[in-house]
Each structure stands twice: as C-alpha cells, then as structure tokens.
Amino acid sequence: MTAPRLEVRSLSKTFAGITVLKDAYLEVRPGEVHALIGQNGSGKSTLIKLVSGVYRADSGGEVLVDGKRIGTPVDPGRLHEEGLAFVHQDLGLIHDLSVRENVRVGRHSTMPYTGWINRRKDAAAVRETLELLHLSHISPQTKVGALRPSERVGVAVARALQERHPGSGVVVFDESSRAIPYEALDDFYDMIRLLTSQGTAVIIVSHNLKEVLQIADRVTALRNGRVVEMGVSTSGLDEAALTRMVLGRDGELDDFVESMPSELRERGLELKEVAGGAIRGVSAAVRRGEVVGFTGTVDSGLSSLAPLLAGAITGSGTVAVGYRELSLERASVKKALRAGVAYIPQDRHGQGLATALTVEENVTLPHLHSRGKPWWTGLGWQKVETESVLKTFEVTPANRHAPVATFSGGNQQKVLMGKWLLGAPTALVLDDPTQAVDVGARAAVLRATRQAAVDGAAVVLCSSEVDDLAAVCDRVLVLEQGSVVRELTRPFTADDVFSAIFHDPEGSDR
Numbered sequence: 039m040t041a042p043r044l045e046v047r048s049l050s051k052t053f054a055g056i057t058v059l060k061d062a063y064l065e066v067r068p069g070e071v072h073a074l075i076g077q078n079g080s081g082k083s084t085l086i087k088l089v090s091g092v093y094r095a096d097s098g099g100e101v102l103v104d105g106k107r108i109g110t111p112v113d114p115g116r117l118h119e120e121g122l123a124f125v126h127q128d129l130g131l132i133h134d135l136s137v138r139e140n141v142r143v144g145r146h147s148t149m150p151y152t153g154w155i156n157r158r159k160d161a162a163a164v165r166e167t168l169e170l171l172h173l174s175h176i177s178p179q180t181k182v183g184a185l186r187p188s189e190r191v192g193v194a195v196a197r198a199l200q201e202r203h204p205g206s207g208v209v210v211f212d213e214s215s216r217a218i219p220y221e222a223l224d225d226f227y228d229m230i231r232l233l234t235s236q237g238t239a240v241i242i243v244s245h246n247l248k249e250v251l252q253i254a255d256r257v258t259a260l261r262n263g264r265v266v267e268m269g270v271s272t273s274g275l276d277e278a279a280l281t282r283m284v285l286g287r288d289g290e291l292d293d294f295v296e297s298m299p300s301e302l303r304e305r306g307l308e309l310k311e312v313a314g315g316a317i318r319g320v321s322a323a324v325r326r327g328e329v330v331g332f333t334g335t336v337d338s339g340l341s342s343l344a345p346l347l348a349g350a351i352t353g354s355g356t357v358a359v360g361y362r363e364l365s366l367e368r369a370s371v372k373k374a375l376r377a378g379v380a381y382i383p384q385d386r387h388g389q390g391l392a393t394a395l396t397v398e399e400n401v402t403l404p405h406l407h408s409r410g411k412p413w414w415t416g417l418g419w420q421k422v423e424t425e426s427v428l429k430t431f432e433v434t435p436a437n438r439h440a441p442v443a444t445f446s447g448g449n450q451q452k453v454l455m456g457k458w459l460l461g462a463p464t465a466l467v468l469d470d471p472t473q474a475v476d477v478g479a480r481a482a483v484l485r486a487t488r489q490a491a492v493d494g495a496a497v498v499l500c501s502s503e504v505d506d507l508a509a510v511c512d513r514v515l516v517l518e519q520g521s522v523v524r525e526l527t528r529p530f531t532a533d534d535v536f537s538a539i540f541h542d543p544e545g546s547d548r
C-alpha cells in the first residue's frame with residue numbers, strides 16, 4: 039500500500055494555557071480532494087497553520103509527506119521542497135504587478151555575475167507552470183488586476199506549484215472559493231480536478247457544505263479542537279449528514295420570514311437615484327420591519343451598494359433614513375451612523391473591528407455615548423450585553439476580555455454582528471454577513487437579521503447567497519450593470535432567486 043500523501047499524527051496546540059487543538063490526526067491520499075469541515079473556532083485553521091509551519095505544535099506530534107517525517111515543528115523553508123503548497127483566502131496577489139512577478143516573487147532566476155533578475159527565464163518558468171494548469175492563454179506579462187477572478191486563482195496556484203513534478207505534493211485551499219464569484223467557481227473546480235487527476239492531493243477548508251459535496255472525495259470533521267470523523271467518503275452523504283458532522287446535532291435553515299413576522303411601517307430607508315462605484319442608479323424604498331435583499335453577479339454592481347448606503351464611499355443621489363436625508367456626494371460612515379444606519383461591512387478587519395481590543399470593547403464602544411453617562415461609562419450593561427452577544431451567536435471562547443485578534447475568522451464575524459445589533463438602528467445594511475460563518479452560526483446571523491426587522495429596523499441585505507436571501511427577505515431586487523432589473527416578492531425559493539440572478543426563466547438544475 040502506498041503511504042498517504044500527507045499524514046498528521048497527534049498534533050496539539052496550546053495558546054496561553056488553553057489547548058485549542060488536541061491530538062489531531064489526518065490522512066490524505068494522493069489524487070483525492072479532502073475537505074476539512076467544522077464550526078468556527080473548531081481548529082481547522084490551527085491545524086493548517088501547524089502543517090504550514092506558521093505555528094509550532096506542542097511537543098509529541100508528527101507530520102509526514104509520502105511517509106517521510108517533516109516535523110514538528112515544520113520548517114517553513116522546507117515546505118516547497120516537500121511539495122506542500124497553501125493558497126489562502128485572499129490569494130496574496132499584488133494586482134499592480136504582472137503574472138510573472140507575482141508567481142516568481144522570492145524565486146527569481148538571476149543572471150550570473152550581475153545577479154540581475156533574468157526576466158526571460160522567469161517568464162519561461164511561469165509559462166511552463168501555467169501550461170500544467172491548462173492556463174497557457176494567460177501571458178506572464180499581464181497585470182494580475184486585469185485577469186478574471188478564476189484566472190487569478192490559477193496564478194496563486196501556479197505560484198504555489200512552480201518547479202514541481204506534475205502529480206506530486208499537496209495543495210491546501212483555505213476557504214479560497216470565497217475569493218471567487220459564483221460564475222467562476224466551475225473553472226476553479228475544474229482546476230482542482232485537473233490537479234487531482236495528475237495525482238496531486240488537494241485539501242479544501244470550507245463552510246460551504248454544498249461545495250464539499252460537489253468537489254470532495256472524503257471529509258474530516260473537527261469539533262471543539264478534536265477530529266471527530268476522519269476520512270469519511272462523501273458518496274452517500276447529504277447536506278444534513280455533513281451538518282450533523284459539523285454541529286454534532288441537526289440544524290436546518292428555517293424560513294425566518296414565516297416564523298418571525300414583522301409589522302411594516304413607513305419612513306425606513308429610501309434610496310433616490312443612488313449612484314456610485316459600479317451602481318448606476320437605484321431607487322427603492324425599504325420599510326421599517328422589512329428585509330429587502332439585493333443580489334446579482336460579480337459585475338452587477340452589488341459589491342458597491344452596501345458601502346454606498348453606509349457612507350463608506352461617496353456617489354450621487356440621496357438616501358432618506360427615517361426623517362433625515364443624506365446626500366451621497368458628501369457621505370461619510372459617521373454621518374450615516376448618526377442618521378441611524380448600522381453597517382456590517384464585508385471587510386471586518388479593515389472597517390468592522392478593532393482587533394487589538396477585547397470583545398467587550400468592540401461590542402460596546404459605539405454605544406458608550408447612548409448607554410453610558412457623561413461622567414461614567416457604566417460597567418454593568420457592558421458585561422450583560424457582551425455576554426448576550428457571546429451567547430446568541432455561540433462565540434467561542436465565550437470570554438469577553440479576550441482580544442478580538444485571537445478569535446477565529448467566523449467568530450470575529452459574529453462579534454461584528456452583535457456590536458451593531460445592540461444599537462436598535464433605524465436601518466441595518468449588511469454586506470454578505472454569513473461569509474466565513476459555520477452552518478450553525480449562519481442560522482444565528484440570519485435570525486438576528488430578521489429580528490432587527492421585527493424590532494423595527496429597515497434592513498438591506500446585500501448577498502449572493504441565494505439560500506440566505508430566500509430565508510430572510512420579504513423582497514429581493516436583482517441588479518444588473520448597476521441597476522435593478524428584476525424584483526421577487528414572496529413566496530420565492532432559493533432556486534427562484536438563482537434563476538432571477540442568471541436570468542434563467544426555466545429554472546436551473548444547480
């Protein structure tokens with residue numbers, strides 16, 4: 039029997055006395071797609087970071103590639119040699135540089151004597167790797183920013199795989215598909231299949247259980263820092279079975295509109311000829327008590343809408359919030375916030391959270407003014423409210439004094455939601471709020487979104503997750519080329535939303 043391509047034996051990791059990964063084990067075979075699944079904070083990234091040498095494991099564990107011991111600790115310098123490659127969620131590409139520069143960074147061929155970069159040799163090496171990935175149409179001279187999203191993933195993979203024998207090694211995609219718009223996913227999956235057909239092993243870390251079923255041969259689940267199932271074949275599994283592996287219990291997405299009815303009132307949020315970014319002109323009214331979804335493909339303008347409404351980018355037109363009117367020409371997040379717009383941005387690091395501060399500081403900071411007294415911030419409410427956020431969203435560890443930076447990605451997203459929902463806003467604008475959250479937390483985020491409407495907010499949900507939109511929205515508006523082109527009113531299903539985005543009136547067999 040051939041040795042596993044990658045084997046992990048008894049890996050543990052302790053941070054400041056708390057063991058977050060305990061005796062993890064894993065076997066990945068050559069030529070397979072192996073998915074790692076688990077709730078936020080279950081230890082997936084920690085496991086990957088131990089294998090990639092970012093963290094040093096507690097003593098006692100072992101990592102083997104093709105039967106050969108490579109640690110622990112794993113020497114990051116040896117990873118390339120041993121055939122381990124990591125493609126992170128943000129891809130780590132510099133858009134202003136060429137494909138050649140991005141792929142060859144740190145690995146340039148140089149001229150003898152002068153030590154200057156040998157561009158011709160570099161370009162030839164890049165072409166060779168791109169050919170392996172069936173991407174020979176990409177020129178090494180093209181700027182990465184000019185490529186399609188799926189081609190960018192190809193460049194990130196080429197960088198990871200260069201100078202490798204086809205079929206060797208392991209490529210780890212850590213939530214990489216989140217960087218890829220829906221319409222480019224098939225190309226990404228084709229590339230994964232191409233790699234595995236050559237014999238390379240692929241690990242995907244994903245919260246998207248549909249994706250896991252579609253692409254993975256076997257799956258390993260972590261719960262509370264332990265591997266609870268290892269290498270289970272996905273044939274014969276369905277989403278409900280994967281959900282049980284993740285949560286240790288059943289978990290279904292409710293129809294929250296049905297189960298959480300709200301009362302509609304005027305004077306919510308009114309968009310008048312809103313334009314800016316890739317939005318060309320949108321007029322729409324969202325009543326208080328209503329959740330209105332906006333959706334569309336990657337080039338529909340969807341990604342500009344939430345930042346525009348929240349004042350994060352300027353534009354033209356006006357947004358009326360209750361009795362106040364904001365001009366988008368002089369917009370700012372501060373002005374929008376003062377008018378009663380709470381905003382959950384997509385980029386939680388850049389705009390959402392101060393990661394060096396504690397959970398309690400993050401959750402309560404925007405509310406000190408309204409909840410505290412001019413002479414005293416008040417500690418009681420801060421404790422109670424923060425603990426309620428930790429409980430509602432099942433944030434782990436439930437430690438309000440821990441710095442946000444030490445939480446897993448999904449748990450940070452939950453803290454961000456909790457922070458803004460505390461304030462009972464007039465309008466709530468959410469930009470793809472379930473990204474990175476696990477299947478259990480996703481339900482909590484959607485319930486909280488609906489609860490905001492029940493409590494009287496006008497809620498705008500910008501998302502391309504059709505299941506989310508169908509679960510919480512009263513109406514869905516579909517964008518194309520920066521304008522609203524279709525409107526769905528209840529009842530509608532996730533498939534209806536999907537068909538409306540891709541303008542497929544016959545429905546689809548996704």
Ligand SMILES: Nc1ncnc2c1ncn2[C@@H]1O[C@H](COP(=O)(O)OP(=O)(O)OP(=O)(O)O)[C@@H](O)[C@H]1O
Nearest residue numbers: 053058078079080081082083084444445446447448
């Ligand atoms: N640098 C750190 N210091 C302290 N604790 C940490 C650190 N990094 C991770 N942790 C803790 O380790 C646990 C596992 O986190 P990890 O990032 O591995 O989870 P995950 O399964 O990848 O979650 P997600 O799906 O949200 O990305 C969490 O409880 C997290 O708070």
